[in-house]
Amino acid sequence: MVDTLAQPEHLSGSSVAALSKGRRIWLLVVACMGVALVISSMIALNTALSDIAVATSATQTQLTWVVDGYTLVLACLLLPAGAIGDRYGRRGALLIGLVIFSLASVAPLMFDSPTQIIVARAVAGAGAAFVMPATLSLLTAAYPKSERNKAVGIWAAVAGSATVIGFLGSGLLLHYWSWQSIFWAFAIAGAAMIALTCTVPSSRESDAAPLDWWGAGLIGAAVAVFVFGVIEAPARGWTDPGVLTCISAGLVLAVVFAFVELRRRFPLLDVRLFGRPDFATGAVGVTLLFFANFGFFFVVIQYIQLVMGYTPLRTAFAIAPLAVPLLVFGVLTPWYLPRMGLRLTVFSGLLILSAGLLCMQLLEVGSTYWDLTWPLLVMSTGIGLCTAPTTSAIMGAVPDEKQGVASAVNDATREIGAALGIAVAGSIFAAQYADALTSRLSAFPPEVRGPAADSPAEALAIAEELGPQGAQLADLTASAFLQAMDSSLFAIAAVVAVAAVFVAIWAPGRNGRQLRVVRRLSRR
Template sequence: MDPQSIHRRRWYILAVLTVCLLVVVLDNTILNVALKTIADPEQGLGATQSQLEWAINSYTLVFAGLLFTFGVLGDRIGRKRVLLAGLAVFGVASLLSSQAGTPDQLIWARALMGLGGAAIMPQTLSIITNVFEPQERARAISIWAGAVGMAVAIGPVTGGLLLAHFWWGSVFFVNVPVIVAGIALIALLVPESRNPEPGRFDPVGVLLSIVGLVALAYGIIRGGDTGDWIQARVLLPIAGGAAVLALFAWHEARTDHPAFDVRLFRDPRLSAAVASIALCFFAATGVFFFANFYLQSVRGLTPMQAGMMVLPFAVAQLAFAPRSAAMVRRFGAKAVCTTGLLLVTAALAGYQFVDEHSPLWVIGTVFFLQGSGMANVMPPATESVMSALPREKAGAGSAINNTARQVAVALGVAVLGSVVASVYRGDLGDRLAALPAGARETAAQSIEGAHAVADRLGPAGHDLIGPANAAFMHGMHAAAIAAAVVAFMASMLVLRWMPGRARKAADAASAETPERRETAQV
């Protein structure tokens, strides 16, 4: 394909890739809104709490475990080829999910969606890196990163609209026509690209990355589900996964054909940027996830109303993410990223002003502030990761970026969820002791469980609702404070280690040496 033709179509290519990315990220946030309906025996599948958790976790486990592998494969065999295959798998899995007749079928179909999503996400960023020149790449990556943040907010709104008019499976079926259109447009517009000199394949490194990431993600998910982080079924996979990843790093540093050269982490652009992304998403999305339960269970909003409440977050992403590249040019990545993390810290601290009777504009303001902060963290941090790598390694760099984010999200939901659950159960202890055994266990699991028990008990259960709401709010406040501390630590890390404007300019000037350029191939 003519390079000039690629240059003329680069913004159309970005638009198509961004839509494909939106579908993958949006799918998880849509599912969060649909969980209540799927649990309903009449309107949904009658899924238990454990089955609902694994409908989410089966996707996360496969997705996080295979992101790095598909990033490496895209660099070797062709990013467009892997992207098209991933879209096809994701589309078929979405159709199967929408038609699932049992919770187990949904869990397995979601795992297949995770496989497709892991193939899609690294390729979108690596293709953008290859079709845009350095002077425009930061702006393109800002739009890409903004799409990730927007999907977090758009998902609940879309899910609420679909559930208000269609059956529960529509939250998955909606992906199918978008995927079909995406495959056609990618086949037409997107050039093939790969590493022209991939060297020998590193099967040991790839296998170690899969085993390590899957084991680590499983342990994190298990700990979050049970709330008990010291049991063997949690500690062993976490410790084993960390050990395997350490072995992966040791192997990659010594082999002459690494799947990913871990010595690149000596570059502060890469190491500080990856750390900032991970810590930001750990803190922000961990609390953001539980805000949905606050809106629906404590405040009694419908899925549609709860989704609309998250729109300020999407507005902030839409307003600030595309402008972050200009801010970086003016003030430097360090200043922009640090400011963004401090805004996230302020937003998380702002949850202390949210209670059972707060005006809804207060939570809307918190969401807007949180979205503004994250819109100024993701784009400059992602650009720092990608600019630290040669173009031929774009897939591996994209995978590192996305893996750090995905593992951090799982860890944030699990760890902060344990904080919420621990405080909730502690505060509600006396009330739970007075309940029958079965009801006691259900009410102790979650705020939704307590409301369900109260409904079943009728007038006798009304005295449970107030204390349960208060206990949940106490747990949410405690988790938000912990998250704010993590976000503040991330801002200090960026302030200390991320290079400023002078270093950034020097690196940009040397980034396009002949050895680091890669032309698109058909």
């Protein structure tokens, strides 16, 4: 795991000047490609789940874990993996992660039972846990602070756009080939990234602290148990004893982790950082951005496919405009962030995002593509405005020797936010859809009511075979779907708006200070 390259290929945090501008740009390109690969892998298989179900006879629960197994393992290993990169070499960590990811992506091509695919995806998530923090910490180690915001902005924009890349790529592959082609693409892209990674310099801190294995174990267990409970919540219900136990245990383990870290000489993560306004703002901002983004995707992708009738490929192209504001604001971060300050930037971005989510409630059964696109652009403007600043706030608050851990915190908040967003949106949607449709199904046979109320996709499939009553069932399903979608998006918008108020009060402004009322309270 230790990088053994001689200088100047092996850089310490103080050796940023050893790289030419061209080599820094190339490092940025490789880092962006790496993070795009692992994030697009999170979302790409969603378009292939029906094909996988037919080919492998997977149950709905197994299909859920084909996607969530990757996310769960990725989330719980991020902090230890980031610390390993800081200690032993960030390029080495990146290479190890890519090798694991690539080999795990080949496995479903040879073993095709649902359980084997779930295990392979979990192993791929372990590889991704080494890749994500290494890509960002390599950048922050190689770029001087005067240029760091721009590099981080571009990285964050690509990371935020990678979900669109995943949808587009998988949609194109499924248009021409079978579901296995997605795994071929992962494996080939991973192999190519291994070759490209060998062309960039590494970095590690020569005086890095020893690894805190106790802390790594505690935080890994805390995130794993908490995220597992959140993932299971939509299916079992938030009041299910198992779900409540997992979420509570995760929170308790996180508190234990905090107490342990406060007493260690070389902690994995200095938890006092969360008391810093810039770090706390970054962590809250990133969590809420991915909470909103993935919760939105969960319901709106279904709307586009089930209500608007788009194919997976057309759906991918329909949401592609989301990436444009992200990329534009990512590049412009060094220009607007110093002028606006962290507080105004993130507050404005979250409010715009909340407004875009509320505008989505204007969608109807017969809405056109433009009716969908303009609220999507409002949303993505808000996301783009505060994606890079929140990431920069996290990275800037942490010493250079802990950049891998800082990057892992940034990535972990993304994964936790995404899991929470899907769980909350999914739970509200399922409850509201069932309530809205069940009361309208009295005229239909009993064998239709249960399946139709369970899933809008199943309801529409039944409607196609129902005969004269099919059109009525399809109309009722679409109406119930819109009612449930509106409830989900309103809840997400409300959470984001509350977070915007928190940022307005807590975040530092352009002068680096919080509002006066917060400063007075902190003195007391």
